[in-house]
Amino acid sequence: MIELKNVCKSYNKGAVRAVDDLTLTVPPGEIFGFLGPNGAGKTTTIKMIVGILAPDSGAIAIAGRDNRREPLACKAVTAYVPDEPEIYERLTGLEYLNFIADVYGVPARERGERSRRWLEAFELAAVAADPIQTYSHGMRQKIVLTGALLVEPRVFVLDEPMTGLDPRSAHHLKEAMRAHCDRGGTLFFSTHVMEVAEKFCDRLAIIHKGRLAACGTLEELRRQAGDSGSLEKIFLETTGS
Amino acid sequence: MRRLLALLGAGLRQNFALATIRHKFFKQKQERWLLLLFALGLLGAAPLVVGYFIVLGRLYAILKPMGQETALLTLAILAGQLLILVFGLFYVLSAFYFSRDLEFLVALPARPFEVIAAKFGVILVNEYLTVLLVVAPAFIVYGAMAARPIAYWPLAALVFLLLPVIPLALSGLLVMAMMRLVNVSRKKDFFILAGSLALLAAVLFLQLGLAGTRGPEEMMRFFTAADGLARLLGEKFPPCIWAARLLAEGFSARGIGYLILFGGISVAVLLLLLWAAERLFYRGLIGLSEMAARRTKLSAAALAERFARRRHDWQAILLREWRLMNRTPIFLLNGILSVVLVPVMLFFMVRSGAGSASLAFLKLLGSGDRSAEILFSAAFFIACGCLNGTASSTFSREGSSFWISKVIPVAPCRQVAGKFLHSYLVAVLGVLGGMAAARLALGLSWQSVLPAALLALVAGAFLTAINMAVDLARPLLTWTNPQRAIKQNLNVLLAMALDAGFVYAFYRLFVILRRAGLDGRQLILAMLAATALAAAAALFFLGRIAARRYARIAA
Numbered sequence: 001m002i003e004l005k006n007v008c009k010s011y012n013k014g015a016v017r018a019v020d021d022l023t024l025t026v027p028p029g030e031i032f033g034f035l036g037p038n039g040a041g042k043t044t045t046i047k048m049i050v051g052i053l054a055p056d057s058g059a060i061a062i063a064g065r066d067n068r069r070e071p072l073a074c075k076a077v078t079a080y081v082p083d084e085p086e087i088y089e090r091l092t093g094l095e096y097l098n099f100i101a102d103v104y105g106v107p108a109r110e111r112g113e114r115s116r117r118w119l120e121a122f123e124l125a126a127v128a129a130d131p132i133q134t135y136s137h138g139m140r141q142k143i144v145l146t147g148a149l150l151v152e153p154r155v156f157v158l159d160e161p162m163t164g165l166d167p168r169s170a171h172h173l174k175e176a177m178r179a180h181c182d183r184g185g186t187l188f189f190s191t192h193v194m195e196v197a198e199k200f201c202d203r204l205a206i207i208h209k210g211r212l213a214a215c216g217t218l219e220e221l222r223r224q225a226g227d228s229g230s231l232e233k234i235f236l237e238t239t240g241s
Numbered sequence: 242m243r244r245l246l247a248l249l250g251a252g253l254r255q256n257f258a259l260a261t262i263r264h265k266f267f268k269q270k271q272e273r274w275l276l277l278l279f280a281l282g283l284l285g286a287a288p289l290v291v292g293y294f295i296v297l298g299r300l301y302a303i304l305k306p307m308g309q310e311t312a313l314l315t316l317a318i319l320a321g322q323l324l325i326l327v328f329g330l331f332y333v334l335s336a337f338y339f340s341r342d343l344e345f346l347v348a349l350p351a352r353p354f355e356v357i358a359a360k361f362g363v364i365l366v367n368e369y370l371t372v373l374l375v376v377a378p379a380f381i382v383y384g385a386m387a388a389r390p391i392a393y394w395p396l397a398a399l400v401f402l403l404l405p406v407i408p409l410a411l412s413g414l415l416v417m418a419m420m421r422l423v424n425v426s427r428k429k430d431f432f433i434l435a436g437s438l439a440l441l442a443a444v445l446f447l448q449l450g451l452a453g454t455r456g457p458e459e460m461m462r463f464f465t466a467a468d469g470l471a472r473l474l475g476e477k478f479p480p481c482i483w484a485a486r487l488l489a490e491g492f493s494a495r496g497i498g499y500l501i502l503f504g505g506i507s508v509a510v511l512l513l514l515l516w517a518a519e520r521l522f523y524r525g526l527i528g529l530s531e532m533a534a535r536r537t538k539l540s541a542a543a544l545a546e547r548f549a550r551r552r553h554d555w556q557a558i559l560l561r562e563w564r565l566m567n568r569t570p571i572f573l574l575n576g577i578l579s580v581v582l583v584p585v586m587l588f589f590m591v592r593s594g595a596g597s598a599s600l601a602f603l604k605l606l607g608s609g610d611r612s613a614e615i616l617f618s619a620a621f622f623i624a625c626g627c628l629n630g631t632a633s634s635t636f637s638r639e640g641s642s643f644w645i646s647k648v649i650p651v652a653p654c655r656q657v658a659g660k661f662l663h664s665y666l667v668a669v670l671g672v673l674g675g676m677a678a679a680r681l682a683l684g685l686s687w688q689s690v691l692p693a694a695l696l697a698l699v700a701g702a703f704l705t706a707i708n709m710a711v712d713l714a715r716p717l718l719t720w721t722n723p724q725r726a727i728k729q730n731l732n733v734l735l736a737m738a739l740d741a742g743f744v745y746a747f748y749r750l751f752v753i754l755r756r757a758g759l760d761g762r763q764l765i766l767a768m769l770a771a772t773a774l775a776a777a778a779a780l781f782f783l784g785r786i787a788a789r790r791y792a793r794i795a796a
Contacts, residue, residue, distance in 0.1 A: 050647075051647060051648060052795075072652055075649065076650035080648045087642055088642055090568035091565070094539075097548075098548060099560075101548070101551070102551060102556070103557050103558075103650065103651050104649070104650060105551075105650075106551075108548060108549055111548045112544055112549070113545075115548060116544050119544075125544075128544075129539055
């Protein structure tokens with residue numbers, strides 16, 4: 001469902017290699033956790049997958065389509081939630097959701113039901129008609145997630161989605177993502193929370209200094225590292241230098 | 242003092258994006274062509290500056306035999322200070338209360354007066370750049386033509402440095418008083434807007450009152466008295482007279498008296514601002530971002546009703562633009578309100594008998610030349626509709642939310658179409674306002690107003706597309722204060738320069754067509770056809786570059 005082939009991205013005219021020859025495949029039905037220290041290239045990779053940044057070389061395909069040759073087809077099946085919920089503060093939550101539903105072409109009869117379900121789950125129903133400006137950081141994160149869930153895309157790309165979420169909302173999100181992948185969808189997400197990655201992901205990748213340092217199921221990572229310890233220990237060893 | 246200097250230094254670096262400039266141009270070595278563009282822009286402005294010097298020189302030559310040459314200084318100082326007072330109001334409001342660094346600054350162990358002093362310093366530096374072109378040429382022309390002694394020049398520099406202090410500090414005091422009152426209300430946005438408009442109306446009233454109607458005898462008395470014209474110009478804002486006389490008298494006893502008066506009042510008003518900052522600033526600021534929230538849960542039926550309508554993607558973009566523009570006070574003031582304000586100001590200026598420019602305009606229109614009347618009316622309507630920052634900040638206004646435009650499955654050209662319709666709608670409102678002013682204030686006939694409006698609407702499409710293209714080439718997305726996205730955005734200035742160039746080209750085409758023997762209906766139809774062709778080309782160009790630029794803009 002998501003395929004990265006020899007993807008490279010550098011800044012400062014090549015002086016800083018943010019992503020270096022990254023090759024990854026995330027098949028349908030999989031929850032894929034993307035780990036790495038700060039500045040390792042996680043957000044750059046995610047931004048290239050969703051089309052915010054263009055890779056210097058290599059190719060990225062979503063649902064079998066090249067995201068640079070057919071960007072609209074790729075965007076139509078992908079929902080993205082950034083690490084910082086920078087959205088239109090002067091719109092109300094409902095107006096934002098209606099905007100997202102309009103641009104993704106969600107049918108009118110379905111958007112009401114889907115919105116209600118997720119607004120209730122994230123405890124936003126009472127504030128949905130208020131301006132986003134009045135929301136806390138966590139509430140903004142949840143309205144962006146509601147917008148993404150409203151679309152019901154085939155691919156979710158979430159950049160540190162648990163940051164700022166209360167435990168109940170994090171639980172609902174994990175359940176929703178599990179159900180989504182069980183239906184054949186794909187979730188690609190980055191996180192710094194090792195416990196979440198360990199328990200929640202089908203497969204994991206660790207990126208370090210722009211290069212893929214390890215990739216596989218937790219068992220495979222343990223074998224690659226020659227260590228039967230926790231994911232945190234493997235992570236620290238893999239990214240130690 | 243050290244803390245104040247640290248705050249001021251950080252504010253200046255943030256305001257002029259010095260770190261970004263150094264990083265981008267000298268470290269990353271990217272977009273260096275912008276430096277060239279900037280140099281070309283300066284070069285392009287050179288003829289205007291030279292023209293301004295020539296006009297001032299001629300004005301001096303006219304005033305000198307009447308003994309009224311000081312009026313040149315008063316006029317320049319008055320123009321500079323009123324410019325600061327009118328535009329400074331919104332600038333101060335935005336910088337003091339709506340910049341995103343405030344939450345960080347409030348948490349620092351700094352006193353309110355230090356925060357205000359640092360912000361005031363940043364605004365002051367910006368205002369120097371704003372009034373430099375208005376005031377400095379007048380000082381130079383006066384100094385050179387009156388053969389002033391060498392001591393004149395440091396005094397001129399001192400007056401220039403003190404010039405924005407009084408109007409800016411007055412703006413600051415008015416804004417702080419207003420915000421202290423507004424912050425007790427739950428509907429803050431509404432009261433901020435209403436309060437700003439009331440302040441602006443008060444300032445305009447002062448400005449319009451400056452050239453209020455006087456009897457011929459009274460006017461003659463002003464002209465015959467030495468320095469009378471300067472007194473007439475500056476009587477509603479005495480600091481202008483003090484500053485002008487200080488420059489005229491130099492280091493004589495009277496001159497030093499004016500220096501003490503002008504410098505002393507400037508320092509006193511500044512100290513008053515800092516004193517008021519200690520008492521009013523945080524009370525007006527804290528809790529400002531807490532907007533009134535209803536917190537009422539909608540029923541399933543009400544929710545379904547809110548989601549009942551599905552719009553086309555371009556309609557959704559248009560609606561988003563409309564809402565974001567009109568709900569952000571700074572954007573609204575620079576968008577729809579500014580297009581409404583120009584005709585309203587013209588109306589009141591003409592009705593009050595003030596404003597020699599509008600009277601000259603009237604005279605020109607009254608010459609009985611219908612084609613010229615249509616052309617000049619069209620130029621006025623174009624100015625009403627397009628000389629605002631709506632189109633030229635349409636991408637910049639998205640700021641850090643631009644990532645949404647990059648990930649949604651809507652083709653860039655369709656997104657641009659939605660944005661174009663929004664900007665064009667504002668331009669149409671401006672043209673309608675201009676039509677109303679032309680009919681009601683200038684008394685023009687429909688036979689002139691309607692073809693002029695048609696010309697302006699077509700030209701408006703061209704200028705909207707061009708202004709959007711300017712912003713699309715290099716949108717300013719990293720702003721922390723909405724003022725920067727529209728008022729301090731170089732794209733807006735560049736687009737206005739292009740608009741002015743277009744109006745000039747529009748006039749030249751008129752002259753050429755007339756020399757070619759066209760007149761009346763033929764002339765207007767030819768102008769309309771040429772403008773329509775230009776509009777079609779500009780829209781085609783905008784559509785073509787949209788996809789390429791959207792892909793390259795980093796969000």
